[in-house]
Ligand SMILES: Cc1ncc(C[n+]2csc(CCOP(=O)(O)OP(=O)(O)O)c2C)c(N)n1
Ligand code: SF4
């Protein structure tokens with residue numbers, strides 16, 4: 001962990017927790033030297049130089065094709081794509097969907113903070129009904145988007161899909177460990193992690209945890 005870079009995320013941001021645990025998993029699996037991380041556009045990009053592994057920065061919604069291309073070229077690598085909910089389920093959905101369908105052996109981490117965080121907290125596919133955002137100040141009226149559950153209908157046997165949350169480090173560790181092992185076994189893996197964004201949620205302290213707990217009522221935690 002490069003502590004100098006830890007301050008790039010806002011105080012209380014879930015990305016710091018998630019990337020720290022990813023680092024622990026890669027170390028525990030003894031794959032740090034062959035691991036490569038791709039970062040989508042969005043607050044994920046603040047994670048560049050955050051882990052002691054090689055890291056790519058890609059365009060918005062294009063981290064999955066980039067990292068599966070890398071994996072095809074370097075089959076021995078551990079290829080991890082880190083992407084926000086907007087990058088994964090809106091602009092990048094088509095490439096994520098077909099990567100899952102083709103059972104590409106990469107690991108995708110979707111950081112679901114239920115908004116477009118980097119651009120100021122606009123409504124995303126994952127924004128839940130009634131949630132107030134910059135673009136829905138009176139509350140969103142959109143239906144929720146269940147990425148892992150939709151992908152479940154098209155993945156091949158052997159793939160791994162799960163949802164975890166930033167207030168459960170042990171759960172994240174277990175899910176990411178299984179995801180990396182799935183990649184090593186030659187299959188697609190995706191872990192969606194419900195994540196804190198106190199800046200755009202406009203929350204502090206306990207209210208941030210309560211906000212996440214509310215998301216957990218809609219997006220069920222566990223293996224999908
Ligand atoms: C092609 C393109 N369209 C739009 C943008 C503007 N943009 C940058 S980040 C972002 C939203 C990111 O939201 P999400 O993917 O959920 O990531 P988060 O910041 O919430 O982690 C948008 C729309 C862009 N960079 N490129
Ligand atoms: S805006 Fe939200 S997701 Fe982005 S760094 Fe700040 S707390 Fe994290």
Ligand SMILES: [Mg+2]
Pocket residue numbers: 084085086111112113114115116117124
């Ligand atoms: Mg987001």
